[in-house]
Amino acid sequence: MKRQCRIAAPIAAVLLVAACGSGQAPGVDGNDAAKVSIDRDAVGDIAGNGGARRLRKDQTEAIADSLQRSGARNVILIIGDGTSDQEYTLARNYQWGAAGTIPGIDDLPLTGAYTTYALDKDTGKPDYTTDSAASATAFATGTKTYNGAISVDRHGRPQRSVIEIAKANGLATGNVTTAALQDATPAVQVAHVVDRKCDGPKKTAERCPGNALENGGAGSITEQLLAARADVTLGGGWKVFDETATAGHYRDKTLEAQAKERGYRIVRSADELRAVTKADQSEPLLGVFADKVMPRMWAELNAQPGGARMPAARCAPNPAMTAQTPKLGEMTRKAIELLSAGGRNGKGFFLQVESASIDKAAHSADPCGQIGETVQLSDATTVALEYAKRHKDTLVIVTGDHGHATQVIQTGEDTPGLTRTLLTVDGSPMTVNYGTSRLRDEQQHSGVQVRIAAYGPGAANVVGLLDQTDTFFVITDALRLDRNKR
Numbered sequence: 001m002k003r004q005c006r007i008a009a010p011i012a013a014v015l016l017v018a019a020c021g022s023g024q025a026p027g028v029d030g031n032d033a034a035k036v037s038i039d040r041d042a043v044g045d046i047a048g049n050g051g052a053r054r055l056r057k058d059q060t061e062a063i064a065d066s067l068q069r070s071g072a073r074n075v076i077l078i079i080g081d082g083t084s085d086q087e088y089t090l091a092r093n094y095q096w097g098a099a100g101t102i103p104g105i106d107d108l109p110l111t112g113a114y115t116t117y118a119l120d121k122d123t124g125k126p127d128y129t130t131d132s133a134a135s136a137t138a139f140a141t142g143t144k145t146y147n148g149a150i151s152v153d154r155h156g157r158p159q160r161s162v163i164e165i166a167k168a169n170g171l172a173t174g175n176v177t178t179a180a181l182q183d184a185t186p187a188v189q190v191a192h193v194v195d196r197k198c199d200g201p202k203k204t205a206e207r208c209p210g211n212a213l214e215n216g217g218a219g220s221i222t223e224q225l226l227a228a229r230a231d232v233t234l235g236g237g238w239k240v241f242d243e244t245a246t247a248g249h250y251r252d253k254t255l256e257a258q259a260k261e262r263g264y265r266i267v268r269s270a271d272e273l274r275a276v277t278k279a280d281q282s283e284p285l286l287g288v289f290a291d292k293v294m295p296r297m298w299a300e301l302n303a304q305p306g307g308a309r310m311p312a313a314r315c316a317p318n319p320a321m322t323a324q325t326p327k328l329g330e331m332t333r334k335a336i337e338l339l340s341a342g343g344r345n346g347k348g349f350f351l352q353v354e355s356a357s358i359d360k361a362a363h364s365a366d367p368c369g370q371i372g373e374t375v376q377l378s379d380a381t382t383v384a385l386e387y388a389k390r391h392k393d394t395l396v397i398v399t400g401d402h403g404h405a406t407q408v409i410q411t412g413e414d415t416p417g418l419t420r421t422l423l424t425v426d427g428s429p430m431t432v433n434y435g436t437s438r439l440r441d442e443q444q445h446s447g448v449q450v451r452i453a454a455y456g457p458g459a460a461n462v463v464g465l466l467d468q469t470d471t472f473f474v475i476t477d478a479l480r481l482d483r484n485k486r
Helices: 008-021 032-034 060-067 083-097 132-141 162-168 201-207 221-228 238-242 256-259 268-275 328-342 357-363 367-390 470-479
Strands: 074-080 108-116 172-180 232-236 263-265 285-288 349-355 396-400 405-408 418-423 430-432 450-455 463-469
Touching: 008 256, 008 396, 032 172, 074 285, 074 328, 074 367, 083 367, 132 162, 132 232, 132 470, 162 172, 162 349, 162 470, 172 221, 172 357, 221 256, 232 328, 238 256, 256 285, 268 328, 328 349, 328 367, 349 367, 357 367, 367 396, 396 470, 405 463, 463 470
Parallel strands: 074 349, 074 396, 108 463, 172 232, 172 349, 232 285, 263 285
Antiparallel strands: 108 450, 396 450, 405 430, 418 430
């Protein structure tokens, strides 16, 4: 597997200039800024003095220049579900080496961390380990809530999302995921229900009756997604579109039929996606590429009791990931292409992108599945940064919604948890442990703070310690959105 570590100096220079936003800071011309490297690979003999060093040039000028930039036309928010430093470390060591860097992700010049706790629904006190629904609601709306909530506060009141506010302010909007479109992270941008399981009319009637159309609510997640009408929506979850509306204008019609009547262009394969050249409010794009979650890049390889002492394994491609399943990098590139071409009134765009199955693989103690989906996260980030290098009014933010059970431990050590040893690109064995459950498919989230990093105008606002609710305000402030506009 080819190791991808160094960034050539000219590219690093362009990355730095783009990271500082459009225009130039007083007293700092483009050539001065370009002299500051953001390359973080260790390039020497890691066993020698200074060989593992990542920082080789003073970064003061780069940071100072970034601090003088504000105001973005476009924002791309990229989420690694279930991704904190443990998950990055596992993927970096395996795919790029201990001294390497994760392309795109480790290139981001400004980094902070945010707290992720949710709220107890009854008391309003901290629930220290969040799920994806509560955390995504926080970064999408700026409001803390309980686990399982989709863009409602702990009392069930709807909270407006970045996509809703961006649309009201005239921006183009997009929502891309490798999960089902009804899953928590994509759902929070387009729906408001009291239970994340309310993906279609049937479950909404059972679990969220107050949200059901027949009871005067806004409907299921999928029905609200169609009504929200983002310009570009890409992911899985086709099975729910077979359900039938039980009330409203589209009563007794399937959600697929409703999407067509609402004017959506529906695509179901990578070739069909590549053929799309326009997506806007006259014909929004709905790409759905799997019945449920989209296939993972790499085949499953599960940890197990005593797995640390098994021969070190290499990961393999997943046969279910066919040529007609678009990868996350490709979906991100197409979404940016369409949104940048179709931005209404030249006002720019907001795009959310999620690599969802880092989390799903971690739940099943599958390190290869995790790493492959972190590669997808890296690819999507690289695509976004390539765009931002050419369009310096673009802010890119990369973060996770919560930590997970992953731990890189002493090689070959048996533990009470589930373990597996992998053979990394360095040619060294690495053991990973999952210890939050005795059962393979029930590994749990952790309450650890999560990395947030950014690139572009307003990127300095992620430095230091934040809460995940800060992300909503960083984005809406960078875009200068009127949060009350309808």
